[in-house]
Amino acid sequence: MAEPVLAADGTPLKASLKRALRRQKMRALLLIAPLLLFIMLTFIIPIGQMLFRSIENQIVSDTIPRTVAALDSWDHDADEVPPAPVFEALAKDMMIAAELKEHTRLGSRLNYEMSGISSLFRKSGRRVDDIGEVYTDQFTDLDPAWEDPATWVQLLAAPSWIAAGDAWDGSGAEPAFEISNDATTQFPETADIYADFARVIQTEDNDSPTEEEPWNVVYLALYNDLMANPGATAPAELAGLIDTTRSALPGFEVEDVKASFEDIDDDWISADVWETIYTYSPAYTNGYFLNAIDLQKTPDGIEWQPENEQIYLTLFWRTMLMSLTITFSCILLGYPVAWMLANLPSRKANLLMILVLLPFWTSLLVRTSAWKVLLQNQGVINDLLVWFGFVADDNRLALINNATGTIIAMTHILLPFMILPLYSVMQTIPPSYLRAAKSLGATNWTAFWRVYFPQSVPGIGAGSILVFILAIGYYITPEIVGGTKGVFISNRIAYHISSSLNWGLAAALGAILLAIVLALYWAYDRIVGIDNVKLGG
Amino acid sequence: MTLTKALMATSALTLAGSTAFAESHMADEMTIVSWGGAYSASQQAAYHDPYMEMTGVTIVNDESSNEAVAKLRAMNEAGNITWDVVDVVASDAIRLCDEGLALEIDADEQLAPGDDGSSASDDFGDLIVSDCFIPQIVYSTTAGYRTDLVGDTPPTSICAFFDLEAYPGMRSLEKRPINNMEWALLCDGVAKEDVYDVLETEEGQAQAFAKLDTIKDSVVWWSAGADTPQLLADGEVVMGTTYNGRLFSLIVEQEQPVEMLWDAQVFDLDGWIIPAGLSPEREARALDYVRFATDTQRLADQAKYISYGPARASSAPLVGQHATLGIDMAPHMPTDPANATNTFLYNYEWWADYRDDLDAKFQSWLAQ
Numbered sequence: 001m002a003e004p005v006l007a008a009d010g011t012p013l014k015a016s017l018k019r020a021l022r023r024q025k026m027r028a029l030l031l032i033a034p035l036l037l038f039i040m041l042t043f044i045i046p047i048g049q050m051l052f053r054s055i056e057n058q059i060v061s062d063t064i065p066r067t068v069a070a071l072d073s074w075d076h077d078a079d080e081v082p083p084a085p086v087f088e089a090l091a092k093d094m095m096i097a098a099e100l101k102e103h104t105r106l107g108s109r110l111n112y113e114m115s116g117i118s119s120l121f122r123k124s125g126r127r128v129d130d131i132g133e134v135y136t137d138q139f140t141d142l143d144p145a146w147e148d149p150a151t152w153v154q155l156l157a158a159p160s161w162i163a164a165g166d167a168w169d170g171s172g173a174e175p176a177f178e179i180s181n182d183a184t185t186q187f188p189e190t191a192d193i194y195a196d197f198a199r200v201i202q203t204e205d206n207d208s209p210t211e212e213e214p215w216n217v218v219y220l221a222l223y224n225d226l227m228a229n230p231g232a233t234a235p236a237e238l239a240g241l242i243d244t245t246r247s248a249l250p251g252f253e254v255e256d257v258k259a260s261f262e263d264i265d266d267d268w269i270s271a272d273v274w275e276t277i278y279t280y281s282p283a284y285t286n287g288y289f290l291n292a293i294d295l296q297k298t299p300d301g302i303e304w305q306p307e308n309e310q311i312y313l314t315l316f317w318r319t320m321l322m323s324l325t326i327t328f329s330c331i332l333l334g335y336p337v338a339w340m341l342a343n344l345p346s347r348k349a350n351l352l353m354i355l356v357l358l359p360f361w362t363s364l365l366v367r368t369s370a371w372k373v374l375l376q377n378q379g380v381i382n383d384l385l386v387w388f389g390f391v392a393d394d395n396r397l398a399l400i401n402n403a404t405g406t407i408i409a410m411t412h413i414l415l416p417f418m419i420l421p422l423y424s425v426m427q428t429i430p431p432s433y434l435r436a437a438k439s440l441g442a443t444n445w446t447a448f449w450r451v452y453f454p455q456s457v458p459g460i461g462a463g464s465i466l467v468f469i470l471a472i473g474y475y476i477t478p479e480i481v482g483g484t485k486g487v488f489i490s491n492r493i494a495y496h497i498s499s500s501l502n503w504g505l506a507a508a509l510g511a512i513l514l515a516i517v518l519a520l521y522w523a524y525d526r527i528v529g530i531d532n533v534k535l536g537g
Numbered sequence: 538m539t540l541t542k543a544l545m546a547t548s549a550l551t552l553a554g555s556t557a558f559a560e561s562h563m564a565d566e567m568t569i570v571s572w573g574g575a576y577s578a579s580q581q582a583a584y585h586d587p588y589m590e591m592t593g594v595t596i597v598n599d600e601s602s603n604e605a606v607a608k609l610r611a612m613n614e615a616g617n618i619t620w621d622v623v624d625v626v627a628s629d630a631i632r633l634c635d636e637g638l639a640l641e642i643d644a645d646e647q648l649a650p651g652d653d654g655s656s657a658s659d660d661f662g663d664l665i666v667s668d669c670f671i672p673q674i675v676y677s678t679t680a681g682y683r684t685d686l687v688g689d690t691p692p693t694s695i696c697a698f699f700d701l702e703a704y705p706g707m708r709s710l711e712k713r714p715i716n717n718m719e720w721a722l723l724c725d726g727v728a729k730e731d732v733y734d735v736l737e738t739e740e741g742q743a744q745a746f747a748k749l750d751t752i753k754d755s756v757v758w759w760s761a762g763a764d765t766p767q768l769l770a771d772g773e774v775v776m777g778t779t780y781n782g783r784l785f786s787l788i789v790e791q792e793q794p795v796e797m798l799w800d801a802q803v804f805d806l807d808g809w810i811i812p813a814g815l816s817p818e819r820e821a822r823a824l825d826y827v828r829f830a831t832d833t834q835r836l837a838d839q840a841k842y843i844s845y846g847p848a849r850a851s852s853a854p855l856v857g858q859h860a861t862l863g864i865d866m867a868p869h870m871p872t873d874p875a876n877a878t879n880t881f882l883y884n885y886e887w888w889a890d891y892r893d894d895l896d897a898k899f900q901s902w903l904a905q
Binding site: 104107111112115116122308310315377379485498500 | 610
């Protein structure tokens with residue numbers, strides 16, 4: 001075998017070449033790095049985050065985790081309200097959420113799926129602290145020690161935390177509460193809710209569990225623990241208290257938590273409410289996407305929305321259709337103008353070019369509002385038509401607040417995006433081709449259709465893609481002149497972003513719109529070929 | 538800690554000896570968000586200018602109130618709140634409070650007592666519809682009609698909107714279910730006190746849509762408050778609904794041939810909220826501002842510039858004349874007894890529940 005060829009410095013030429021190439025690539029990458037980073041930070045990441053909202057649904061399991069866990073074993077097909085433990089879990093979750101002021105946020109989230117849940121949660125958050133009061137009263141009547149926060153700390157806090165608390169000098173925040181391991185095994189339910197109680201007291205109220213009497217639901221939890229585990233043992237100092245309490249328990253009045261919730265609002269014993277919570281309890285949901293195509297998620301599977309709530313498919317379809325119409329109007333109007341621009345002597349062409357660009361420099365709102373003045377019933381165009389006698393005064397044309405208005409105004413606004421690429425492509429077509437065609441006997445039409453037009457197709461492609469993609473996402477013009485029949489899907493997206501705050505649904509609608517555009521782009525590439533698109537010579 | 542904050546903290550320390558403790562702990566620049574136009578101008582004259590003169594604070598205006606809820610939510614998620622005081626309608630205040638995006642206010646502690654000695658909570662009364670809401674004005678969504686286009690019998694009832702025989706021509710209504718559904722039921726024979734009970738049922742909603750169906754082809758739907766005045770001025774519509782202040786300027790300031798139709802006007806409230814999560818200095822400044830801007834005299838002052846009713850009972854007797862036109866403002870207030878013979882109060886709680894559902898139905902109905 002031959003010796004490998006060596007470079008001047010003695011390394012094999014292959015390796016040396018590779019290194020040089022790699023260095024070149026790195027340099028190229030470094031050159032585009034600022035732009036890449038900029039696009040990542042300001043475009044890709046925010047859009048990705050926004051689109052991610054279309055499936056994100058952690059709010060339910062984050063806000064009411066115990067309830068969601070308890071609902072796992074609920075037979076939702078039976079059309080019945082869940083059993084008592086679910087309500088007890090809800091009481092605890094709701095208590096914490098109300099203290100953290102998170103229950104109303106969850107209420108608004110679930111209200112998108114079922115009307116009435118918003119006020120149900122708001123109302124329940126106000127009154128949930130009463131639940132379990134029966135137990136609190138009986139515990140404290142039995143022995144006032146139960147009223148003393150110190151008793152609870154002794155029973156449930158980790159010795160290390162108590163020691164840390166003793167050593168704490170009172171400056172800064174109190175050390176974060178820790179639950180004792182014994183309590184977690186002996187009184188699991190109590191330990192669980194008390195840990196949250198202590199956390200909320202420390203973080204929200206800047207207070208100490210050593211000074212605050214626990215919530216009523218903590219007493220409820222202790223009652224449950226003592227009933228469920230008669231052999232539970234407490235730290236030695238509290239053994240007596242626990243023993244007397246335990247022996248008194250059978251005589252305690254019991255609270256039906258389900259009834260307490262019913263008392264707050266009888267919607268809580270409606271199976272529909274629970275089915276909604278159950279259906280939307282997973283951390284990720286396809287619910288927003290289903291809603292975005294007029295479907296809905298029910299416990300029994302996917303169903304169509306009731307007919308009187310279906311709108312999105314209509315709007316998607318209308319957006320497509322009208323964007324196509326606008327694109328074709330732009331071709332029809334733009335092609336002759338571009339041809340003139342390309343074939344006039346340059347002085348005149350420049351003047352015309354300014355006329356094309358002039359609207360570009362005028363505010364979009366001003367142009368749209370101008371169309372309003374022109375097109376309305378008592379507007380300039382209708383007045384002229386009546387004056388000429390083309391239409392009767394009492395039968396004026398409806399040119400605005402409908403699809404016609406949107407198409408006219410948007411064609412005008414997007415026209416430059418068609419003319420400019422057409423113009424730059426047409427400029428590169430040598431006029432001699434047409435002359436040659438004619439000298440070989442072609443008629444004007446044949447010369448245009450067989451020789452000129454095919455060469456201008458890349459311009460039409462570029463213009464159409466520009467106009468169509470801009471049109472499909474247009475929002476302000478349809479809002480102003482579209483009335484009810486001329487609005488686009490983007491108007492609903494805007495509504496859900498800024499008014500209803502249903503960002504998940506807005507994200508799903510946006511994702512679908514993006515997918516449609518990409519699909520059409522792909523189809524265009526397959527049919528026409530994206531190499532055939534030219535923005536200039 | 539940002540540089541400004543650090544600077545502020547050190548300047549606060551050095552100044553502590555010479556100036557009042559409270560003053561030195563307040564930010565000296567604030568961003569106030571409102572609706573823009575004549576409304577912001579009235580706030581500038583009645584609140585901002587005197588406050589700036591009194592305290593030397595710089596107030597920056599932002600006109601983003603119509604998307605305040607969405608923007609505050611986004612700011613909150615980004616952890617960078619750039620607004621200090623925000624003017625919102627009551628329903629938005631409730632939502633901001635629900636989402637934990639607005640500061641809860643203790644009216645008696647944090648707002649000025651009334652000039653007549655009443656406590657702030659008594660003075661505002663029921664208008665404090667949310668713990669986070671500091672009421673400012675009462676406005677109404679009401680109707681106006683072209684005097685020259687309605688023939689010899691000008692309309693006296695909101696039901697004229699549904700009477701195409703007596704009042705042919707186009708009418709403008711807001712492109713949302715709120716108010717329109719209530720009016721439709723009222724004009725379909727439902728008693729005022731039953732409206733929301735009926736609207737809660739599928740049949741009731743169908744009934745309201747059926748009533749709206751009768752005029753659907755004759756309605757121009759508006760989404761900006763300025764639309765109806767423009768449509769009325771152009772003679773595009775015979776009658777239309779909008780906010781009473783817009784009609785006031787159309788009729789009184791621009792002298793168009795338009796009359797008010799106060800029947801079944803829907804009262805709504807507008808006021809301040811303070812975003813949750815401001816730094817202590819900015820929060821103190823914001824609280825100081827709203828305490829000043831919602832006292833009895835300031836609220837009465839605003840009514841000199843725009844025909845919205847002050848939210849305090851104690852301000853009503855102080856409402857005087859228009860600042861430039863010199864006419865009495867009281868008869869133009871939605872709350873004036875002569876105008877308020879038949880009124881509605883926006884039912885916030887009910888609409889918070891049914892808004893999403895009814896809006897979907899309303900949009901679907903519009904698209905049919």
